[in-house]
Structure formats: C-alpha cells, structure tokens
Amino acid sequence: MSADTPTDTVTSTAADVLTDVQQVPGSPKPDPMLTADGIIRRFGGLTAVDVRHLEIQRGVITALIGPNGAGKTTFFNLMTGFDTPDEGTWNFDGVAMGKLPAHQVARNGMVRTFQLTKALSRLSVIENMKLGAGHQKGENLFRGLVKPIWGAQEREIEARADALLDRFKLAHMREEFAGTLSGGQRKLLEMARALMTDPSLIMLDEPMAGVNPALTQSLLGHVKSLRDEGRTVVFVEHDMDVVRDISDWVVVMAEGSIIAEGPHEAIGANQTVIDAYLGTSHDAPLDLGEIDVEGAS
Amino acid sequence: MDWGSILAETVNKFFGVQAAYFALAAIGLNIHFGYTGLLNFGHAGFMAIGAYGLAISLQNGVPLLLAVLIGLLAATAFALLLGAPTLRLRADYLAIVTIAAAEIARILFRATEIAGFNTREYTGGSTGINGFADPFKDLNPYTGSVDLWFVSFSRNDAWTVTVGWALVLLSVLFVHLAMRSPWGRVLKAVREDEDAARALGKNAYSIKMQSLVLGGLFGALGGMIFVLGQSSVQPTPQDLGAPKTFFIWVAVILGGTGKLWGPVIGSMIFSALLQFTDLTLRGFQEEGIIPTWFMDGVQVGQVRFILMGLGLMLLMAFRPQGIFGDKRELALDVR
Ligand SMILES: Nc1ncnc2c1ncn2[C@@H]1O[C@H](COP(=O)(O)OP(=O)(O)O)[C@@H](O)[C@H]1O
Ligand SMILES: [Mg+2]
Numbered sequence: 268m269s270a271d272t273p274t275d276t277v278t279s280t281a282a283d284v285l286t287d288v289q290q291v292p293g294s295p296k297p298d299p300m301l302t303a304d305g306i307i308r309r310f311g312g313l314t315a316v317d318v319r320h321l322e323i324q325r326g327v328i329t330a331l332i333g334p335n336g337a338g339k340t341t342f343f344n345l346m347t348g349f350d351t352p353d354e355g356t357w358n359f360d361g362v363a364m365g366k367l368p369a370h371q372v373a374r375n376g377m378v379r380t381f382q383l384t385k386a387l388s389r390l391s392v393i394e395n396m397k398l399g400a401g402h403q404k405g406e407n408l409f410r411g412l413v414k415p416i417w418g419a420q421e422r423e424i425e426a427r428a429d430a431l432l433d434r435f436k437l438a439h440m441r442e443e444f445a446g447t448l449s450g451g452q453r454k455l456l457e458m459a460r461a462l463m464t465d466p467s468l469i470m471l472d473e474p475m476a477g478v479n480p481a482l483t484q485s486l487l488g489h490v491k492s493l494r495d496e497g498r499t500v501v502f503v504e505h506d507m508d509v510v511r512d513i514s515d516w517v518v519v520m521a522e523g524s525i526i527a528e529g530p531h532e533a534i535g536a537n538q539t540v541i542d543a544y545l546g547t548s549h550d551a552p553l554d555l556g557e558i559d560v561e562g563a564s
Numbered sequence: 565m566d567w568g569s570i571l572a573e574t575v576n577k578f579f580g581v582q583a584a585y586f587a588l589a590a591i592g593l594n595i596h597f598g599y600t601g602l603l604n605f606g607h608a609g610f611m612a613i614g615a616y617g618l619a620i621s622l623q624n625g626v627p628l629l630l631a632v633l634i635g636l637l638a639a640t641a642f643a644l645l646l647g648a649p650t651l652r653l654r655a656d657y658l659a660i661v662t663i664a665a666a667e668i669a670r671i672l673f674r675a676t677e678i679a680g681f682n683t684r685e686y687t688g689g690s691t692g693i694n695g696f697a698d699p700f701k702d703l704n705p706y707t708g709s710v711d712l713w714f715v716s717f718s719r720n721d722a723w724t725v726t727v728g729w730a731l732v733l734l735s736v737l738f739v740h741l742a743m744r745s746p747w748g749r750v751l752k753a754v755r756e757d758e759d760a761a762r763a764l765g766k767n768a769y770s771i772k773m774q775s776l777v778l779g780g781l782f783g784a785l786g787g788m789i790f791v792l793g794q795s796s797v798q799p800t801p802q803d804l805g806a807p808k809t810f811f812i813w814v815a816v817i818l819g820g821t822g823k824l825w826g827p828v829i830g831s832m833i834f835s836a837l838l839q840f841t842d843l844t845l846r847g848f849q850e851e852g853i854i855p856t857w858f859m860d861g862v863q864v865g866q867v868r869f870i871l872m873g874l875g876l877m878l879l880m881a882f883r884p885q886g887i888f889g890d891k892r893e894l895a896l897d898v899r
Contacts (some may be wrong), residue, residue, distance in 0.1 A: 297777030349759065364628050372764035385760035388896040389822075399764045403746045406766075408774060412738070421746065440720050446896030464764055 275341060285324060285516055290529035293320035300325040300468055300499045301377070306355035308341055308523075315341045316352070317523040322467070328500040330510045330531070333520035334544055339503045340382055342520070343470050347379045348372040360467065368535065374401060378466035382473045383502070384453040388446030392437060395445045395456060396428035397421070399463025428463060431545065435459040435489065451482040458489060471502035476508055487513050507535075519543070565847040576715050577839040583832045584728030585789040590815040590827030591735045598822035599743060600775040601755035603659035606646075607783050607812050609666025612804040613638045614784025615791040616673055620686050622696040628703075632788060639784035642669070650692040651772045658776075666809065673797035689710040690799065697795035731789065732828060735782060740824055742778075751775055752796065752822075756843030786812075814876060820886030831888055837875070841868035 270378060282358060288294050299322035308316040316338040323329050333341050344350035346357060348369035356365050359377050363507050367375070387395050403424070404410050405417030432438045435455045441450060454474055461469055474490065475483055491513055504510050510531055517534045519527040521543035527534060536539055579584060589611055596602040617635030626634065646665050650658040653843065673692075676684040687693065710722040717725055742748050750771050753761040758768045787804065789796040801807055811834065819830025845864045848854045859867060879886075885894045 329866075347763070349762070367770075368767075369759075369762040370765050370767045373763055378765075379763055381759070381763070385757045385759060385763075387756035389756055389893050390749070392750055394749055396763070397746070398749055398766070401765055405746035406750055408742060408747050408778075412741045413745035414741075414745070417746060442892065444896055445824075460764065 275340045279541070282393070285327065285530070288324075288516075290527075290533050292525040292528055294528055295323070296322040296324040296440060298325045299323060301357065301359050301501075303346065303357040304355060306345055306352050306357065307340070308338075308345055308350065308352045313411055314523050316345060318342065318355070318520075318525055321518065321525055323499065323501055324516060325499050326494065327515035328494050328502070328513055329516045329518060330514035331501055331503045331518050331520060332505070332507075332510060332534075333526075336522040338523040339520055340472055343472050344481055345504070346372075347377060347470065349379075373464060373466075376467035377470070378461045378464050378468070379470040380408070380454075380461055380472055380474065382476065384457050386445035386448060386453045386456055389430070389444055391442050392432065392445050392448070393428055393441045395460050396432060396463055396474060396496040397424050399460040400427070424463075431459045431462055436485065451478040451486075454478055454486065455482070455489075458486075462493075466498060468499040471500065473503050473505070475504060475506060483509070495540075507531075565851050570843045570847060572716075573843060574819060574836050574840040576717070578832045579715050579725065579729075580717070580835060581721055581728060581789070581793040583725045583835040584725055584732055585786045585793065586812060586815050586831035587786075587828045588728070588735060588789060589786030589812045590662055590782045590819070590831050591739060592779035592786065593812050593816050594819075594823075594827040595739065595751075595775055595779035598826070599748065599751050599755060600779075601655065602772060602774060602779075604776070604779070605657055605659050605664045605813075606662030606664070606666025606814065608787075608804050608806065608808040609640060609669045609784030610639050610780040611787030611790065611808065612666070612669050612799070613642045613760045613787070615745060615797045615804065616687065616693075617784070619693045619696045619791055619797045622699055623633070623686070623693055627668040628699045631699075635765045635784050635788055639780045640777050642781040644773070645680065647773045647776045651776070653771055657833060659674060663806075667806070670799050670801075670805050673804075687799070692796060692798035696797075697792050700792045702794070703802065709812060714838045721793070724789065724864060727790045728793070735785075736824060736828060743824070747771075754823075783812075805889035814872070817876075817886055818879065820889035823886070825887035826886060826888040833887070837872065838868065842869050845871075 288296055290495060301323040303318055303321045305320075306316055306318040307314065319556055331342070333339055341350065345352045346364070348364070348367050348371065356363065358364060359372070359375060362375060364372060364375070364377075387398070390398070403417065404420055410416045429438065429441075432441060435458070437452060437455055437459065440452065445453070454477075458471065458474060471490070475486055478486060487509065490500060490502065514531055517529060517531050518525055519534060519537075519540050526543055527537045527540050529537070589607060592610065593604060593607050614635040617638035618631050620759045621631035621634045622628065642665070646658070646661055652662045672678060672683075673687045674690050675687075676682070683689075701723070704719065704723040706719050706722045707781040709719050710717050713824065743751070750761060750766050753764075753766065754768050754771055762768050790803075798804070815830040815834045816827050817830070819826030819828065820833055845854065845859075845868060846861070849856070849859065849861065849864060885891050
C-alpha cells in the first residue's frame with residue numbers, strides 16, 4: 268500500500284460519528300460496543316496492562332497501536348477470556364464479561380484472531396472454515412452419530428464457508444490441509460474462519476504481520492468490508508500506512524496504559540505518542556518519520 | 565524347524581484374543597491421542613478398572629450385562645477423576661497424572677487392606693480373581709474347537725474371539741460415525757490447537773473430557789475381554805500395568821494415529837509379530853543356530869522384546885506415520 272492514498276474519503280462516513288469525541292485517553296464514545304474499566308494485569312513485578320478506561324465505538328475500525336511489549340496482545344487476551352486480569356471489569360454489548368471463559372466470550376460475538384496465526388494444520392481448509400460456525404447440532408456426540416440430524420445444517424454451513432473462501436480468494440485451496448498454506452493465506456483463513464462465527468466485534472492481532480505485500484491490499488479491503496457489513500473491528504498494527512489507510516480511530520498503548528486516542532491525523536502529531544516511541548528500543552518497527560510527516564502535512 | 569506351524573500360529577495370533585482386546589483398547593487410546601491429542605500414559609489403568617469392575621461384580625453374582633455396565637461406569641468415574649484437575653492445564657499434566665493414577669489403581673487392587681477395610685475379600689489381593697467368567701462361558705454357542713482353513717481356536721477362545729471382534733467392529737463403526745460428525749471436527753480442532761478452537765466458541769475442556777471418558781470406555785472394554793478370555797484378573801504389571809500401556813501405544817503408533825483402522829490393524833500386526841519372533845527365536849535355538857551360551861530359553865522371551873523395540877525404531881525412522889498414516893500430514897508443522 269502507499270502513503271499517498273487519499274485517506275479521508277474512504278473512512279469519513281464511519282468516522283463521522285467520532286468527530287465530536289474528545290481526543291483524550293479513555294474518552295466516552297456515543298455508542299460503545301466494548302467498555303473496559305480499571306483493567307490491570309501483572310506478570311510478577313511487571314504490570315503488562317493497566318487500562319483505566321476504554322470505550323470502543325460500535326461499527327467503526329479502531330486501531331490499537333503501541334511499541335512492542337506495550338501490552339496490546341495481553342489486552343486482547345484479557346478482553347476475550349484467554350487471560351484473567353488481576354483487577355477490572357468490562358462489558359461487551361451490555362453484557363458483563365468478567366467471569367466468562369474464552370469460548371463463551373466468542374459465542375457472545377466477540378471473536379479474536381492471534382498474532383501467531385493458528386491454522387488447524389491437519390484439517391482441510393474447508394473443515395477449518397466449517398468449524399467456525401456456531402450452534403451446530405452435530406457438535407453433540409449423540410446427535411453427531413446420526414447424520415440426518417445435522418446433515419442439512421452442515422450443507423448450509425458449507426455453502427456459507429464456500430462463499431467466504433471465494434471472497435478471501437482461498438477457494439482453490441479448499442481441500443488442502445491448512446498446514447500447507449503460506450503465512451499470508453493463513454492470516455486470510457484465520458480471518459475468514461472467525462467470520463464463520465458471525466461476530467459483532469472482531470479483534471485482529473497484527474493481521475498484516477508477515478503478509479506478502481501483494482496480499483496486504485486485499486487484506487485491508489477485507490477489514491474495511493467487515494466494517495461495511497456493520498461489524499466492529501479492533502486491530503493491532505505496526506505499519507502506520509495501514510493505520511492511516513483503514514482506521515477510523517486510533518488508540519495508543521505504551522507500557523500497559525492508554526496514552527492517547529484520536530483520529531490518525533491527531534495521533535501523528537501527539538507529543539506523548541512520539542515520546543513513547545522514541546523512548547523504546549530500536550526494534551520498535553513503527554516508522555517515526557512517517558508519523559511526523561503525516562502530522563506536519 | 566517347522567515353518568508351517570510357526571506361520572499357522574502367527575496367523576492365529578493375528579486374529580486371536582490378544583489382537584482383539586488390544587484393538588479395543590487401542591481404539592480408545594486412538595480417540596485420546598490420535599483424534600484429540602490427549603497424552604494418556606495410563607491406559608492400562610482404564611483396562612484394570614474395567615476388568616476389576618466386571619470381575620468383582622460377577623464374583624458377587626451380578627448378571628453379566630449389569631457387570632459390564634458397572635465396569636464401564638467405574639471407568640467413566642476414573643476418567644472424570646483424572647480429567648477434572650488436569651484438562652484445564654497444559655497437556656503434560658494429564659500425562660503425568662495418568663501414569664500415576666494407573667499405577668495407584670493397580671496397587672490398590674493388589675492391596676489386602678485399604679484404610680482398615682478388608683479389600684482382599686473382593687479383589688483377591690495379589691492373587692487376583694479367578695474363575696469368575698462362567699456367566700460368560702455359559703453363553704458360548706460353540707460345541708467344540710473351531711477350525712477354519714487359516715485359523716483354529718479352542719472352544720473357549722473361539723467364543724472370546726467372536727465377542728471380541730464383534731465389539732471391535734461395532735467400535736470402529738461408532739468411531740467412524742463420531743469422527744465424521746461436527747463433534748469429531750471439534751475433537752480434531754482441539755488436537756491441532758486448543759486456543760484456536762476456544763476462540764471459535766468451542767468448549768475445549770468439555771470436549772477433552774468427553775474424549776477422555778469415551779476412550780477410557782473402550783480401554784475398559786478391552787480389559788474386560790482380556791480377563792474374560794483368561795477367566796482370571798491379576799494385578800501384575802504384565803497384565804494390567806505400564807508394560808500393557810506401552811504395548812497399546814505401540815499398536816496405535818504402528819497402525820497410524822488418528823486413522824480409523826490404524827489401531828485395529830496395528831494390534832493385529834503387533835500380536836502376530838510378538839508370536840512370530842518368539843517362535844522363530846525358539847526354533848533357531850532348538851536347531852542350534854543360536855547357541856545356548858549366547859541365549860537360553862528364558863532369554864528368548866526377553867530378546868523378542870528387544871527385537872520389537874528395534875523394529876519400532878526402524879518404523880519411526882522409515883515410516884513414522886505408521887501403516888495407515890499419511891506422510892504428507894505428518895510433515896505439516898503443527899501450529
Ligand atoms: N505470559 C506472560 N508472562 C510474563 N510476561 C508476559 C506474558 N505475556 C506478556 N508478557 C509481558 O507483558 C508485556 C506486554 O506484552 P504483549 O501484550 O505481548 O505486548 P504487545 O502485544 O503490545 O507487543 C511484555 O513486557 C511481555 O513480555
Ligand atoms: Mg503483540
């Protein structure tokens with residue numbers, strides 16, 4: 268993707284709802300889908316996450332950025348039930364999530380992908396997809412033994428899976444083991460598989476990382492299309508071009524806390540953010556020059 | 565050396581009682597490991613619980629079918645007990661707990677007294693229980709030994725073999741139906757990556773528990789056929805201890821993990837190979853081809869296990885996927 272893509276035209280409609288939102292950490296949103304309060308997660312002496320208040324607006328794409336080790340993945344884990352915070356409460360679409368195990372969170376409509384892609388290697392691509400569908404009658408052992416009980420539903424699921432495979436350009440790999448896919452194709456499969464659950468909020472942890480540039484554009488297109496179908500998207504990304512291109516709102520994390528929020532134009536110029544990135548070691552893959560240029564322009 | 569009789573006895577073992585009860589137990593272990601990725605290193609524990617549950621019940625006048633049911637219920641309870649604390653933890657915890665629990669079960673069956681309670685009255689302590697199998701033998705429809713052109717069984721064995729293989733076929737049908745279903749898909753997904761399954765709304769803990777119970781039931785059935793066949797249940801390591809667990813693992817790996825017929829064919833080949841190496845070595849020794857200063861009659865029994873071990877290493881080196889396995893599948897990096 269290129270930096271000279273005109274950005275405002277693409278995202279303006281969804282972002283409109285956010286124009287009046289204060290550009291400060293923890294700012295209230297007109298229609299929050301996910302609200303987190305006082306989330307703290309410590310690993311021994313290290314406080315990996317310390318989020319006082321965060322609201323994620325419904326129906327927009329929110330980018331979660333921050334240097335390596337800022338706590339983005341841990342925050343995803345906490346929100347989706349893969350890890351338990353030491354303190355804090357959060358609710359998703361009005362439902363308190365604190366006590367729910369990961370699979371219940373997913374069934375409620377908050378579905379995440381993983382930074383390190385999890386393809387189910389020794390299942391075919393289509394089986395990977397079909398697994399994602401919820402409320403399957405045949406997932407009970409006894410009903411599963413009797414195919415007539417679940418056969419019709421299976422055909423529906425398969426049709427939906429095939430449509431998604433087409434959309435994600437994976438149809439030609441349908442019968443292959445997922446383990447044979449390239450890194451980029453696995454990212455696509457993971458996203459498509461997550462969509463099989465029909466999530467209302469989808470959390471993508473570095474969906475573009477390690478993806479061949481030829482695939483990045485189509486992945487970006489897919490993420491935008493998720494929002495256009497009315498889903499809420501939160502994604503972690505290091506590449507500022509990508510963030511500029513598709514995000515309606517940016518949340519910046521550093522050392523476990525939210526340090527800034529706002530549209531990407533404002534974030535690029537934010538001194539706290541620049542300091543946070545400068546304060547980190549050289550392995551921080553975010554290109555500061557890019558932020559500055561964008562902020563100045 | 566009579567190659568004809570060696571071959572005949574080898575073929576007999578291929579279809580014999582041992583192959584049948586190995587197959588049943590191996591089908592269970594294949595559900596655990598092959599389909600779900602559960603590391604159960606105490607499968608003999610399930611076999612022992614099933615066997616003792618059956619034997620003790622029969623000994624106390626419980627009708628056969630009810631006795632079988634009691635054995636199965638006991639195995640279910642054992643699975644729940646092992647699974648509840650371990651299945652939320654990393655995979656290796658189950659491995660450790662199953663090793664220990666199987667050994668604890670065997671030692672408790674061997675004990676004469678547990679907490680002041682005389683258990684030997686029921687379990688027979690170190691002598692086990694003998695001659696409880698009459699209700700089973702009474703159902704034997706064969707009137708004499710059975711001779712087909714490729715196998716021959718005594719009257720008793722013919723009955724055990726018939727019931728054993730009938731159960732194996734039913735079990736294979738069951739596993740086939742279960743694994744082609746969406747339920748089976750969740751099982752395999754958990755094997756591949758538990759977190760991915762959870763992220764898609766699948767209750768990994770529950771499905772692993774179901775798998776542990778189900779595979780344990782087949783282990784218990786295998787144990788039952790084993791002790792009914794010899795109408796004796798003994799708390800020895802050879803019969804119901806770690807060596808037995810190891811043999812079942814060999815059968816599963818030999819056949820190919822996660823394959824429908826793998827555990828069955830693996831069990832048949834393993835049983836036949838044990839017999840073949842034993843008879844051949846003995847034959848060589850009687851002929852003087854192997855001098856007694858090198859290996860005596862007692863040692864032959866041990867050496868065949870060395871040979872089996874060697875064979876297993878060669879298998880792992882040249883066909884790690886087993887007989888039914890798919891090399892392509894094995895080559896995929898898991899995760
Ligand atoms: N399971 C864990 N045990 C100990 N420390 C952890 C664990 N997971 C993450 N951390 C630490 O928490 C911090 C945040 O990590 P992470 O959430 O992965 O950051 P990010 O995704 O923003 O790069 C890092 O310092 C990391 O080393
Ligand atoms: Mg991360």
